Amino acid sequence: MQIGRSHHWDYDAGDWKETKITPELWEISYAVTKRRKGHAPENSGVPVGTEYQWYILAHQHVKKLNANDYSTEMSGLKFKLAHKRADKEKWSATAPTQRKHLIGYLRELADSLEKDPIHLQFEYEGKEYRGEAVPISETCSEGVCFEADISLNDEDLGIIRCAKSGWKMDRLEQELVDVIGNEIFLYYE
Numbered sequence: 001m002q003i004g005r006s007h008h009w010d011y012d013a014g015d016w017k018e019t020k021i022t023p024e025l026w027e028i029s030y031a032v033t034k035r036r037k038g039h040a041p042e043n044s045g046v047p048v049g050t051e052y053q054w055y056i057l058a059h060q061h062v063k064k065l066n067a068n069d070y071s072t073e074m075s076g077l078k079f080k081l082a083h084k085r086a087d088k089e090k091w092s093a094t095a096p097t098q099r100k101h102l103i104g105y106l107r108e109l110a111d112s113l114e115k116d117p118i119h120l121q122f123e124y125e126g127k128e129y130r131g132e133a134v135p136i137s138e139t140c141s142e143g144v145c146f147e148a149d150i151s152l153n154d155e156d157l158g159i160i161r162c163a164k165s166g167w168k169m170d171r172l173e174q175e176l177v178d179v180i181g182n183e184i185f186l187y188y189e
Contacts, residue, residue, distance in 0.1 A: 008037040049086030054078045055102050059156045075158035079105050112137040118187045124179050133184055144188050
């Protein structure tokens with residue numbers, strides 16, 4: 001798929017399991033079938049049976065709704081470690097090579113987190129917003145980054161991205177997204 005394009009998926013009822021390791025560290029596992037919203041274009045995509053290994057790093061926001069229910073939202077990044085073609089028996093990278101690539105990715109991510117973020121401060125609809133945009137280094141070109149992880153008023157809001165049609169961000173009203181994007185543009189000017 002072309003860089004900058006996106007897919008939209010529906011997930012069946014999934015099986016999420018978690019085990020508490022320490023108060024701050026939990027092990028998770030999740031299994032589900034995901035289904036494309038709409039239909040894939042004729043003769044597009046990889047052959048049936050193709051497999052992927054991804055590493056996901058995400059921010060999960062959870063809110064207790066009642067004794068038994070929680071809402072949950074996640075935003076983050078996923079990094080392809082390897083793939084296996086439908087007609088092959090081997091992965092595109094061995095387990096040690098996948099681990100080496102993951103270490104490099106996590107080091108690069110840690111380096112970008114240690115750099116000074118873009119400080120955000122503005123007023124929108126009578127409310128004061130303060131926070132930061134942490135550029136995603138893989139999206140940077142000639143000193144300008146086209147995606148950033150946004151935190152405002154101590155709440156992680158997800159990733160903003162600059163598309164040909166303007167700034168985009170999931171689960172926020174477009175007017176607020178435009179204000180955040182404008183603040184980022186002002187930083188780079």
